[in-house]
Amino acid sequence: MNGPQPLTENLQSLAKLADDELQAVLLEGVSRTFALTIPQLPGTLYPAVANAYLLCRIVDTIEDEISLTAEQKKRFCSAFIQIVKTGQGAEAFATELAGLLSDQTIPAEHCLIHLIPRVIAITHTLDPAQIDALAGCVETMANGMPIYQALDLHAGLKTMKDMDDYCYYVAGCVGEMLAKLFCHYSPQIDTHRDELLKLSVSFGQGLQMTNILKDIWDDAKRGVCWLPQDIFTETGFNLAELTPETDDDRFRQGLEHLIGIARDHLQNALHYTQLLPSHETGIRNFCLWALGMAILTLKKIKQNLSFNESDQVKISRSSVKTTIAVCKLTARSNLLLTLIFNLTSRDLKTPGWQYLPKSHTGQ
The missing domain is CATH 1.10.600.10 (Farnesyl Diphosphate Synthase)
Structure with a gap:
């Protein structure tokens, strides 16, 4: 996954996976620890917790990206809060952010950013109370982390x-x-x-x-x-x-x-x-x-x-x-x-x- 072609091929393969399979593969790529622990949860909790971790990892990726200015990070974080809450605007957001990522961001995170629309779609298949919990967490994290960029x-x-x-x-x-x-x-x-x-x-x-x-x-x-x-x-x-x-x-x-x-x-x-x-x-x-x-x-x-x-x-x-x-x-x-x-x-x-x-x- 070092160049555009392998990345494209990988994204096409991932897009064919069912929701739980996709989240499992993405988790394995960005966190082996959570890929190990989250599957221990009951079946009704697994989709929400796996999705929550991926949402948080997206915020982490924004904060860690060296090519983004502090102002860009703040803007992306604010926009992402609304995307999680509403489920709207994920395609344009993912396209813009993916185009700005550097090679320092690991390939698995490149995939995750490209697949934000799919991750958000999974978010909005969850129970409303679960969505509220996830959105509240993302809002706190995305508003708080940029403070430290300055x-x-x-x-x-x-x-x-x-x-x-x-x-x-x-x-x-x-x-x-x-x-x-x-x-x-x-x-x-x-x-x-x-x-x-x-x-x-x-x-x-x-x-x-x-x-x-x-x-x-x-x-x-x-x-x-x-x-x-x-x-x-x-x-x-x-x-x-x-x-x-x-x-x-x-x-x-x-x-x-x-x-x-x-x-x-x-x-x-x-x-x-x-x-x-x-x-x-x-x-x-x-x-x-x-x-x-x-x-x-x-x-x-x-x-x-x-x-x-x-x-x-x-x-x-x-x-x-x-x-x-x-x-x-x-x-x-x-x-x-x-x-x-x-x-x-x-x-x-x-x-x-x-x-x-x-x-x-x-x-």
């Missing part, structure tokens, strides 16, 4: 609250959307709606913080840092001095603190999962697999604080398989899940530091 991020974010806000726009709002979809799916789950909505933001932040910590050095090479300066001010390190060659104990101390904060968010993720009915093993596994892989990633970072490439803290395929196996065996038992979480994450806490994750103040 910032100079080489020296990080100013405060932990700024990091909280960023994580909300890129992941917390996705957690809220999933909670709404789960509540719509099951009246039993809906009895915990308020608590699930609060915890879902923390769940999303735990996963996003894990990704940020894993990708510190990949981001640094692009002159970007998503870490909060106030955490590192306490250890005496200035994030403006951060480079891929940084080797500083003060930086590693701040990193340990952030690992502890991410761990606390993931503990909220566990509580969220435990509120789901024990017989809903598909939804529980969807949550637990992501939670388990995040904890193992944080452990690898904690054990190798001097890492300088994301591949050095990427969990192995055998670890992924073990996580899946353990989750399947224990998904129904809240007691076993608590014991495993405490055992696995016990080394992630930072003595002398305390942070209590809260819901996003903008809710």
Whole structure:
């Protein structure tokens, strides 16, 4: 898929697929993790969640595209909100955006952008309540993410609250959307709606913080840092001095603190999962697999604080398989899940530091 002809051939093949097959193939191309976890969901949830992820990935693609100016990104994001809500204008939008994508955007995302009309058509086959949840998430994400395009991020974010806000726009709002979809799916789950909505933001932040910590050095090479300066001010390190060659104990101390904060968010993720009915093993596994892989990633970072490439803290395929196996065996038992979480994450806490994750103040 390196040139126009292979791309055209691939698009023609994809266009022949049924909706669920198409979404599965697109997911596999843009996220192997979600391609693995989303199929665990009940059949009535799968189309909506798969579609939601693809919509969010379209917003991500716009934000990551180096050929677009900040103003263009804001315009495309605003237009996409209306397209998701109304189902109108997808063809012209896709044609314009696809023509502006650079080679830095991966081939699978080129395909996704070309197929926006089909993805939007699938969106509007969903239940109205599901469409509302998806549209609300896209609106929050597409309005929030452009804020950071105007910032100079080489020296990080100013405060932990700024990091909280960023994580909300890129992941917390996705957690809220999933909670709404789960509540719509099951009246039993809906009895915990308020608590699930609060915890879902923390769940999303735990996963996003894990990704940020894993990708510190990949981001640094692009002159970007998503870490909060106030955490590192306490250890005496200035994030403006951060480079891929940084080797500083003060930086590693701040990193340990952030690992502890991410761990606390993931503990909220566990509580969220435990509120789901024990017989809903598909939804529980969807949550637990992501939670388990995040904890193992944080452990690898904690054990190798001097890492300088994301591949050095990427969990192995055998670890992924073990996580899946353990989750399947224990998904129904809240007691076993608590014991495993405490055992696995016990080394992630930072003595002398305390942070209590809260819901996003903008809710």
